Structure formats: C-alpha cells, structure tokens
C-alpha cells in the first residue's frame with residue numbers, strides 16, 4: 001500500500017522560483033507542487049557567510065557546533081581564556097526537540113542549559129537518560145499554560161543571578177483529535193494559550209534580562225513549522241492555518257463570549273496548533289521590528305524538519321503514530337531524527353554566523369541551513385502588529 005501510495009506521487013519536481021529550477025529541492029523530496037501559488041520550502045541560496053559555507057561542504061553540523069565558540073573567540077581574542085559559558089533557556093526540554101537540543105549544546109561544553117519544564121521529575125529523568133552531565137543543566141519549573149507560572153519563572157530567573165544569553169521557545173502541545181476545546185489557567189484555548197500566549201509573555205518579560213547580557217550575541221529563537229505556512233504542500237493539508245481577522249483572539253479565545261479559535265470559527269485542534277505556529281513566526285518578526293536595532297538581540301524562527309517520532313503526536317490516534325514516521329521517511333522525505341533536529345536548533349542558538357534577525361531558518365537535504373520564505377499570512381507585518389497588540393492585552397502587558 002505504501003508503494004502504491006508512492007507511485008501515485010509525481011516522480012519529478014519542477015518547483016520554479018522566478019523561472020529558476022531548484023536542484024536541491026528535487027533531491028530533497030519526491031513531492032511535486034504544481035500549483036503556482038505554492039512556493040518551495042527549499043531555497044537555492046544557502047547562508048551567505050563564506051566561513052559557514054566552507055565548513056558545511058566538509059562536515060555539516062557537528063563541526064559547526066563544535067567550533068561555535070572558538071570562532072567567537074577569534075573575533076575577540078582578548079576574551080579567549082575568560083569567555084564564560086553561554087546560558088540558554090529551552091522551554092519544553094523534557095522531551096523531543098528540546099531535549100535533543102539541550103544535549104547537543106551541553107556536549108559542546110560551551111553552554112549551560114536551563115530546562116524550563118512543567119514536569120520537574122520527567123525533566124530530571126529525561127536529562128539523566130540523555131546523559132546530560134549534571135553540572136551543565138538546571139531544571140526550572142515553567143507551565144506555559146499558566147501566566148502566573150510564567151511570571152514566577154521569570155522572577156526565579158532574575159533571582160538566580162545567572163545571566164541570560166539565549167531564549168529558545170520550543171514547548172508546544174498539539175491536540176488533533178480533541179472534539180472540544182480545553183483551556184489554560186486564564187481560560188485561553190490550550191494550544192494557542194500555551195504555544196503562543198505563554199511564550200509571548202515569557203519572551204516579553206525576559207527581554208530585560210537578555211538586554212543585560214554581555215555575551216557576544218543574544219538571541220530569542222522560536223520553533224515555527226512548515227505546517228503553518230500555506231506556501232508549502234504540507235501547509236495545505238487540511239485544516240489550513242488561517243488567523244482571519246483575529247476576532248476570536250480579540251475575544252479572548254475562551255469559547256464563552258466568542259470562539260476558542262483565533263479566526264472566530266468552530267474549534268479544530270489541528271488548526272489551532274497551526275494557527276499558534278503562525279503566531280510564533282509573526283511574533284519573532286514583530287520582535288525584530290520593535291527591538292532588534294535597539295537591543296542587538298537576534299530574533300528568529302525555524303522549521304527543524306519533520307521529527308515524526310516525538311511526543312508531539314501523543315494525542316493522535318495510534319494508527320497515525322504508526323504510519324506517520326514511515327510516511328515522512330519514505331514518501332515525503334521530510335523526516336529528521338530528534339538528534340538531527342537537535343543539531344539544527346543548536347546551530348541556530350550557537351552558530352556565530354547565524355546572526356541575522358527577523359528570519360525563518362530551514363535546512364535542505366544535506367542539512368545546510370538557509371533563510372526560507374514564510375507564507376503571505378505568516379509574513380504579514382500588519383497581522384504581526386495586530387497579533388502583538390491583542391496578545392499584550394490578553395497577557396496583561398497593556
């Protein structure tokens with residue numbers, strides 16, 4: 001059946017961007033996108049840094065991560081011996097991508113990871129079983145589905161006295177089979193409440209801490225997704241992301257006075273997740289516009305690839321969980337292991353050459369990063385501004 005399904009697929013790809021064919025995309029996926037409004041998720045122009053390119057052609061990820069800080073030191077030789085470890089907060093580091101990223105960063109011996117997790121014991125067990133050395137991580141409690149918890153977490157970070165250099169907003173929930181919405185402590189629909197509003201408040205409140213950092217670079221990174229981008233095939237699998245005129249968000253997503261969905265429609269868990277990812281990607285661009293110049297902080301989002309084996313799909317039906325990994329591995333070829341995805345996110349955290357702000361990173365088949373194009377909605381500045389303004393009211397910042 002799998003082979004039958006595969007044989008239904010177009011055998012060649014002819015994605016053209018302004019008339020130019022894209023060989024790397026051809027290699028990467030057997031999926032054809034013949035609809036003209038769909039744009040490739042792949043870009044023929046990799047990262048511009050020459051140093052970066054050269055390394056990639058030799059040994060893609062590992063080499064880059066391992067050499068990340070020495071490069072920084074070369075730029076500032078006087079600090080070579082004294083440069084402290086970077087401190088990075090990773091939300092949802094108790095499993096999947098977050099845990100894999102923590103492991104990669106710790107193994108470089110250049111980073112101390114603050115694992116911001118809702119389940120302390122699970123996080124501790126996860127760190128142990130991943131072999132992350134005790135001195136290199138700190139677990140701090142954070143439940144993104146409670147704004148009080150977010151505020152308490154930020155207070156604890158401040159009180160810890162540990163400087164903050166990079167914030168990674170990684171945690172998420174995905175509720176594709178839920179028939180009815182569930183809600184955060186403040187009464188927001190759970191997917192958007194956790195994935196977007198929780199991270200929105202967290203990153204706003206931690207901005208002051210980041211500003212104080214004396215590390216050679218400071219970053220806020222958020223994990224976006226291809227499935228929120230309707231300029232790709234994956235983003236066109238129903239239900240599609242669509243924030244509409246934001247009437248549901250403006251109404252508080254509580255399902256009492258209005259709708260639990262951002263666009264004001266009926267509840268759909270898969271759509272709510274994809275909408276939340278659009279908000280994540282919009283938020284980084286709005287951060288960039290408002291704060292990059294003033295603070296020097298890099299704000300970026302990324303799509304790490306389809307990590308089909310993570311806990312993200314825990315609420316999906318067992319048949320889906322069984323078939324999804326082989327489907328992504330052998331049919332779409334969009335699959336990446338947790339380990340590989342962890343290297344990608346770690347690269348965005350620590351590679352000195354990825355300083356560009358306001359961008360969305362993706363990787364091609366050879367694991368070379370490139371700046372990718374977001375869908376029209378996910379790159380709409382007016383929508384980004386409105387999402388920002390409504391969100392700051394909802395989380396009590398305005």
Ligand code: LMG
Nearest residue numbers: 001002003005176177237238239270323324326327330331
């Ligand atoms: C919605 O459905 C749900 O309603 C919602 O609750 C939520 O889950 C949401 O996005 C999440 O999805 C989307 C629905 C509509 O998609 C499906 O139901 C398809 C589910 C199948 C997903 C992955 C498993 C596929 C298994 C394939 C075979 C196993 C492979 C083994 C590999 C071994 C290799 C040696 O989806 C659509 O409407 C599809 C629209 C997109 C059209 C694209 C056309 C391309 C066709 C490609 C076919 C690939 C195989 C499909 C087989 C499906 C059989 C279930």
Ligand code: NDP
Nearest residue numbers: 092094095096097143144145170171172306307310311312
């Ligand atoms: P996992 O489910 O493995 O990891 C999600 C993490 O988020 C878990 O550690 C989970 O904690 C945590 N989390 C969930 N809710 C909360 C909360 N209320 N407060 C604090 N932490 C919470 O999934 P992935 O690793 O796949 O997902 C990581 C990121 O990658 C997400 O942002 C997802 O959208 C994104 N992504 C994933 C893709 C994939 O293919 N898997 C593709 C594209 C993007 P706990 O362990 O306690 O459940």
Ligand code: PMR
Nearest residue numbers: 029031174176225226227233234237273305306307332334
């Ligand atoms: Mg998708 C190139 C094709 C591609 C890629 C890269 C993904 C990624 N998916 C692709 C294609 C398809 N998917 C096709 C053709 C189908 C219909 C059979 C399909 C279906 C599908 C479902 C039902 N895909 C899914 C689901 C989910 O429930 C996942 C989801 O939407 O979660 C929000 C999912 C995903 N597909 C991906 C990725 C990365 C996901 C999940 C993770 C995420 O976006 O966070």
